[in-house]
Amino acid sequence: MNDKRHSGSANHSPDIRRRVSNRIIGFSDGVFAIAITLLVLTINVPSNLTSSEDVSGFLWQALPQLVVYAAAFMVIGTFWLRHHRMLMLCRAVDGRVLVLNLVFLAFVSLLPFPTDLLGNVQTPTTVIAFCAVAGAATLCEIGLWRHLHRHRELLLPDLSQERVASLTMWRLGALGVYIIPLLVSLFFPKIAVLLMLALLPLYEMVFHRRFLRHIDLLYLLHDD
Amino acid sequence: MNDKRHSGSANHSPDIRRRVSNRIIGFSDGVFAIAITLLVLTINVPSNLTSSEDVSGFLWQALPQLVVYAAAFMVIGTFWLRHHRMLMLCRAVDGRVLVLNLVFLAFVSLLPFPTDLLGNVQTPTTVIAFCAVAGAATLCEIGLWRHLHRHRELLLPDLSQERVASLTMWRLGALGVYIIPLLVSLFFPKIAVLLMLALLPLYEMVFHRRFLRHIDLLYLLHDD
């Protein structure tokens, strides 16, 4: 890897230093991986189980927690997939991306907390708490994407304007995935959890079929 | 690392973008590392220990938890080794691999939960819970491998058909490692745990001797 320093282009007169660093990727992957793995700690295991019946009874009771685990894993997994896809389109990041990314990660790594609440009791309040944190993370992601496509020197040069627009749409639509269960939860909180479990993969699938179908991405693991 | 974009080959007409990215490896390694390290939290330490006798008594009681820790560490460790070996044969991954890999990781990172149960009480139900999660992860791994060898452009070009077949066999056989303790646990749950501890390394060793002996892999840490 070479350090390349250019003495600055027209609109960035003073002194722009360009260096190769992908620590933002390593650190973000670490936070995603830990937040997603800490979800398992939200399933409380009582220490006073003794017989096979106790365990069966507990597993039956823990069923909502397992469903919530699946939903939360999917939510964080989708954030990772979208983050992965966003940074694949980036050529470089600046200091502001680092800061916005930290705020985004703060909401992602807060998710195990409302997940824990939601696993214990499914009321409107807990669904709202979960959707609020997931929605705030989505808002940060939209802010991050907005900063990137407003500073086109950060994105790959061959990215078409329609592509940028459809990716903006994709992120705005993802916000809806958290608003609908939030509204449903006011009347049927338990159904809202199942809705979230169904809505997220459905949305991603339909959107990919409609708007991103013609773009098939292959990620090479090594460069030959 | 160079970004290489080809305008598409015969069978992928529209627009295939090829980019170098190994975030799937970094993220998966993170999840594996955390899931395997969270296992230690399944050993409950009481806070009311005061004398040396208390500690000895507790350590004696914690023995099954330590055995279960060893078994679960081996299970996740083996998943990592097989995942490592699978991705070493890959040239590239597509979007579906990313999604299948996330589902696989969801089961791997769920493993500390049945491990916790199994450490507390060894009944048929807990052995079944553990084997079911480990078996589901193995099924996902088989699905991942099936997707890869059906899309041969994702695998390295010099991989022989027999090699692919023997690796498929290896993964199907690994499913048996979780079915046998499951059946034994219906009658002797405590023996099923020990069986799992013995069966997994035995299977890996025998299989390597018989089918993979002639292939000796060296992983270079740097490319000279």
Added chain:
Amino acid sequence: MNDKRHSGSANHSPDIRRRVSNRIIGFSDGVFAIAITLLVLTINVPSNLTSSEDVSGFLWQALPQLVVYAAAFMVIGTFWLRHHRMLMLCRAVDGRVLVLNLVFLAFVSLLPFPTDLLGNVQTPTTVIAFCAVAGAATLCEIGLWRHLHRHRELLLPDLSQERVASLTMWRLGALGVYIIPLLVSLFFPKIAVLLMLALLPLYEMVFHRRFLRHIDLLYLLHDD
């Protein structure tokens, strides 16, 4: 990556081996990512919540814990940003940097402990505990930076002396961010937490505007 061995320059006569390794970055990023994600575990979720009112009541009570979570996330995030920036200016690290970095990380990864205390009860003692650990980490960071700029062969050769001085100032000033809330906490502990939440981003912003404005950093994700 090539291993390069030079037979030694003038002031390091015997045998200096130069090898490429960025494990210090991978390991540090891991510790930062885990410490920052463990913060969410400092928010205690009671398991006896049943109704929607219980949850609302609990969320209201948990508000100080959420504020403390935000403050601690910002503190560790800022440590990461500064660590990132420090190592971007490094050309190489020696054995002593590895050891100093470990001591620095020991304080960073201890931070979830005073965060937990501070979330539970806001008294002068807990604010002091938090500020003491964060201040100790800052001191280690200053020590690390001092070692680096005293061994200029470790830093990039084109780094100007004024730049080094302003970065030293930046780190010394960061110590003040923990001393001021510590003093305020003796009289108004709750305000001290809010002060920390406000002071840290304010300091970073003002300092960047004044001293680092003319240097705009772009981190390339790949080298083209």
Added chain:
Amino acid sequence: MNDKRHSGSANHSPDIRRRVSNRIIGFSDGVFAIAITLLVLTINVPSNLTSSEDVSGFLWQALPQLVVYAAAFMVIGTFWLRHHRMLMLCRAVDGRVLVLNLVFLAFVSLLPFPTDLLGNVQTPTTVIAFCAVAGAATLCEIGLWRHLHRHRELLLPDLSQERVASLTMWRLGALGVYIIPLLVSLFFPKIAVLLMLALLPLYEMVFHRRFLRHIDLLYLLHDD
């Protein structure tokens, strides 16, 4: 990175495949980073603290836990430093290194468990439990190093025989660091903890001064 396949040298007749992979490093760094950060969870924070006096009283009581945290952080940190140094001398790893490394990591990531015990109560039993796990990890490390220097094609070609011998000595001596506190703990368990805290850095420092002084290592972060 290039995939290089050689059709096999004299003593490895059938089919040796050489591929570039440093997942062993990424995964190990992950496990080290998590094990070292989980140590903070061994400090139990009671949730019934209300006044400033409660907190002071608790902090005073938690002092042994903080000392044990420091000792355990140093132990895992030293394992990381030695692991880092070992793999820096490696040119490649084979399948057996992956397996031995997993067994080594199993003991490293078990360390938070005896650390938790040792923080709660300082009796001979808990010191023995801690030293036994740390000693077992050291034995695995010795086994790993033995496998490497018996298969010299895995090590860098320019490594002198004396260097290999002194590194073997270094690892055998490190075993003593855990045997001495173990013996002392039979009579003065509290002193044994402090001894461990002092002995480990002392040993590393003295050994480096005497045997490794003439070798000064510089780790380049990028290859220019």
